[in-house]
Amino acid sequence: MLNGTEVLTTAQMRAIESAAMASGAVTGLDLMERAGAGAAGIILNQYPSARTALVLCGPGNNGGDGFVVARHLHHAGLDVRVGAAIGPRHMPLDARTMGHLWLQLGPISALTCDVMKDREFPPDLVIDAVFGTGLTRPPTGELALVLKETTCLHAGVWGHHAPAIVSLDCPSGLDLDTGNPLIRGQPLMGASAIPLPELTITFHSLKPGHLLADGPEYCGRVEIVDIGLHGSRAIIKVAFPQWESLRKPPGHKFSHGHALILAGGQAGAARLAGRAALRIGAGLVTLCPPEPIAPMPPDALMTHPIDTPLALEDVLRDERIRAICAGPGLGTGRAKDMVPAILKSRRAAVLDADALTAFADDPRELFKLMHERVVMTPHMGEFGRLFPDLAIRLQEDARYSKLAAAQDAANRSGAVVLLKGPDTVIAVPSGRPVSTHQVTEAVIHRADDVPWLATAGAGDVLAGIITGLLARQKQPLEAAALAVWLHAQAARLFGPGLIADDLPDMIPAVLRGLQKSQSSSSVATALPMT
Numbered sequence: 001m002l003n004g005t006e007v008l009t010t011a012q013m014r015a016i017e018s019a020a021m022a023s024g025a026v027t028g029l030d031l032m033e034r035a036g037a038g039a040a041g042i043i044l045n046q047y048p049s050a051r052t053a054l055v056l057c058g059p060g061n062n063g064g065d066g067f068v069v070a071r072h073l074h075h076a077g078l079d080v081r082v083g084a085a086i087g088p089r090h091m092p093l094d095a096r097t098m099g100h101l102w103l104q105l106g107p108i109s110a111l112t113c114d115v116m117k118d119r120e121f122p123p124d125l126v127i128d129a130v131f132g133t134g135l136t137r138p139p140t141g142e143l144a145l146v147l148k149e150t151t152c153l154h155a156g157v158w159g160h161h162a163p164a165i166v167s168l169d170c171p172s173g174l175d176l177d178t179g180n181p182l183i184r185g186q187p188l189m190g191a192s193a194i195p196l197p198e199l200t201i202t203f204h205s206l207k208p209g210h211l212l213a214d215g216p217e218y219c220g221r222v223e224i225v226d227i228g229l230h231g232s233r234a235i236i237k238v239a240f241p242q243w244e245s246l247r248k249p250p251g252h253k254f255s256h257g258h259a260l261i262l263a264g265g266q267a268g269a270a271r272l273a274g275r276a277a278l279r280i281g282a283g284l285v286t287l288c289p290p291e292p293i294a295p296m297p298p299d300a301l302m303t304h305p306i307d308t309p310l311a312l313e314d315v316l317r318d319e320r321i322r323a324i325c326a327g328p329g330l331g332t333g334r335a336k337d338m339v340p341a342i343l344k345s346r347r348a349a350v351l352d353a354d355a356l357t358a359f360a361d362d363p364r365e366l367f368k369l370m371h372e373r374v375v376m377t378p379h380m381g382e383f384g385r386l387f388p389d390l391a392i393r394l395q396e397d398a399r400y401s402k403l404a405a406a407q408d409a410a411n412r413s414g415a416v417v418l419l420k421g422p423d424t425v426i427a428v429p430s431g432r433p434v435s436t437h438q439v440t441e442a443v444i445h446r447a448d449d450v451p452w453l454a455t456a457g458a459g460d461v462l463a464g465i466i467t468g469l470l471a472r473q474k475q476p477l478e479a480a481a482l483a484v485w486l487h488a489q490a491a492r493l494f495g496p497g498l499i500a501d502d503l504p505d506m507i508p509a510v511l512r513g514l515q516k517s518q519s520s521s522s523v524a525t526a527l528p529m530t
């Protein structure tokens, strides 16, 4: 079981809202009131000295949330002005009701740039409730100008002090499924066409756009308001480990698993992977270069030369070998020979780097041998070699997400796909639950707080950590999700100046940290997201 925070796509969020309303458990108006009241509570708590607020309401239910926030801020004593894109009577029913409730307290101005330039009303807060999950196309006309104007307000160019911008659900104009801003044409150099809030308040759960691509940079801090929706079985998670799932049970080295790391001539990259596999607790790790290599004493890694696929098949007769890593420093020619033998053995395996590139000419050759215990770990370049159409679509279609691309790749290949980057996405082929408890089909991990992780060889270490966890008989999705977290946390603990060689040696400190934070209490506590 993976622990973590649930993430819902906008379609899943709408489905949950509709199901709750259809069941009669709650009305749309109740949900909107809870969303707006919850958001206002957070705003009042985080900006206790704010005296004035300007609320920008769009044409849909996000605008409805804006009216609710306006009402609660007014009742808390703030001087509140409201601008709306259209009159309440043209808005959806719940938003209309909330608009009429606001009208009992104050007027609504037309939402134009003039509202935002009023020198008589310098707001302490600007509440961005223009678009949420219902954004279908790039904003145009006056609304596009208004959204752009919020970034000018933020910079204080209109002479009055810079207000704090708070967005409801998302910065308006951000696609909550992809994390891409929907902008027609190219934004001006250095200027954002959509709000850059310091706080985004979303409802019920995170959406992929809060985590993927540029989403985090646009959203600022993200807070979640519980609006009382239950029973969702989110298939996407931001996962974080529990010490329990990494603790080693009593046993001997073979019971903790034997991992093979196929190596090329120099074995440098494979050595990085091997050390990581050992550090994460595989009982035994053997490097397999094509020819004998000079030992590097003292070294806990074993070596066993394997020169041909037949020799590999022979070695794999040993059932104690539970996981194989192929790719780091392997060479594409050797990878092309060896990978079919690995896949035919049906062992848990990680395919990275050259093991992926070797099949660029005919990915189907790889996919037809695939099985569900294989984790492929491409970076975007390798992904494009195996899934060129998906990579092109990612570049060209702002509404196609990295999550959807990884899911499509997992479905096409039949493997678990871990697509790397500052936002790493892991997807399993759909319709193939890994176990009866396992409903998670995808994991998103954001690590842009550790840019120094993007260093040569870091990917080899990641492949090694996953291999070690597979040797310890973790399920592939769990192994991949735990590894991505441990890898980023190792980089975080080391700090700037990190090189890949440092990563395996930071794993013990990461494990100690987890153990300390979670084993002192009998109730396992989840680590905060970092």
Ligand SMILES: NC(=O)C1=CN([C@@H]2O[C@H](COP(=O)(O)OP(=O)(O)OC[C@H]3O[C@@H](n4cnc5c(N)ncnc54)[C@H](OP(=O)(O)O)[C@@H]3O)[C@@H](O)[C@H]2O)[C@@H](O)CC1
Binding pocket: 017, 028, 029, 031, 032, 033, 035, 036, 058, 059, 060, 061, 062, 063, 065, 092, 130, 131, 132, 133, 134, 135, 136, 137, 138, 139, 140, 143, 168, 169, 203, 227
């Ligand atoms: N449902 C619930 O119970 C709850 C919902 N909640 C809240 O509702 C939000 C979702 O509401 P929503 O679906 O009404 O979408 P929203 O983001 O307000 O925008 C849709 C409007 O904008 C329009 N439009 C779209 N693109 C446009 C463009 N480029 N330029 C101009 N117009 C454009 C679109 O028009 P259309 O595409 O139909 O022409 C439509 O009129 C969600 O984010 C959350 O804040 C919470 O209260 C919790 C309970």
Ligand SMILES: Nc1ncnc2c1ncn2[C@@H]1O[C@H](COP(=O)(O)OP(=O)(O)O)[C@@H](O)[C@H]1O
Binding pocket: 353, 379, 420, 421, 422, 424, 447, 448, 449, 450, 451, 452, 453, 454, 455, 456, 457, 458, 459, 460, 461, 462, 487
């Ligand atoms: N900007 C970034 N911030 C944090 N992590 C990153 C960033 N860019 C890449 N990464 C991570 O760094 C690692 C780099 O792996 P990879 O591209 O395979 O490098 P190599 O092939 O040199 O080992 C991956 O785990 C990836 O997710």
Ligand SMILES: [K+]
Binding pocket: 062, 128, 129, 130, 131, 132, 167, 168, 169, 170, 171, 172
């Ligand atoms: K918004």
